[in-house]
Amino acid sequence: MIEWIISILLLIGGTFVLIGSIGLVKMPDFFMRLHGPTKATTLGMASLLTAAMIFFSTTQDGLSLKEILISIFLLLTAPISAYMMIKSAIHHKLDSIERTKGKDKIEDDV
């Protein structure tokens, strides 16, 4: 039973990480490419880590809760690294694709 839960979680996690990577390849410009890794992978990593947590808690002595820490650190760092990348993209005046709305809302940085 537990093996089933672990396998399903691993599959879900793997699928989401894969979808995130597909987004990275498929999207036409930098700004849209950023959406895959910041979001689709958070859920993927969360379920992979939950699977790891269940696996090590059942096969070894005692609970294994280190994975919660990893999830928290991922949740904290994903938006910040996305912000740093999009900020530098704006700074370098990187082109976004034609149909992007509201490009005039970007102000010049100093």
Place this chain on the structure above:
Amino acid sequence: MRLDTRFKWLPTPIRSLLLFVVWLLLNNSVSTGHIVLAIILAIVIPLATNPFRTKQPLVLKPMLALRHLMLVLYDIVTANLEVAILILGPTKKLTPGFVKVPLDLTHSMPITILASTVSLTPGTVSAEVYPWRECFTEGEKPEQRFLLIHVLNLTDEEALINTIKQRYEAPLKEIFQC
């Protein structure tokens, strides 16, 4: 908005608690030795680093903060599914766009939390805060700030701004009382 805590020897109670829990999680044990060490670290580290810190607003409504955290976690899951569908769907139909959200928050810490939640949730990545320079002269009225976000599939700008303001900004405003 309040900046100082009541206890002198425990300048940041929540951070101390966090240090305590993180230490136990890192060591993956609740033995007496580790608990004692965690308590010592939780008291000594905030005291030692307190002079370097800039004062941040305190969480004044912890229960509301917890509820907000649950809501955000739930939204992260749904946002993941939404973005996954958008990615797998036809790329040509997506209409990306930049949106400027006017902020009621003025302090940088609640704005950071808001920007991070926006990045993690509904098909949006926060790009920039305008004006990017922070004025912190006492007594001076802080200027209106904007959060520039990039949306993967922009359909209704007004509705998106309203969602962000009501769902994510209003609770933060209440939690920090600013």
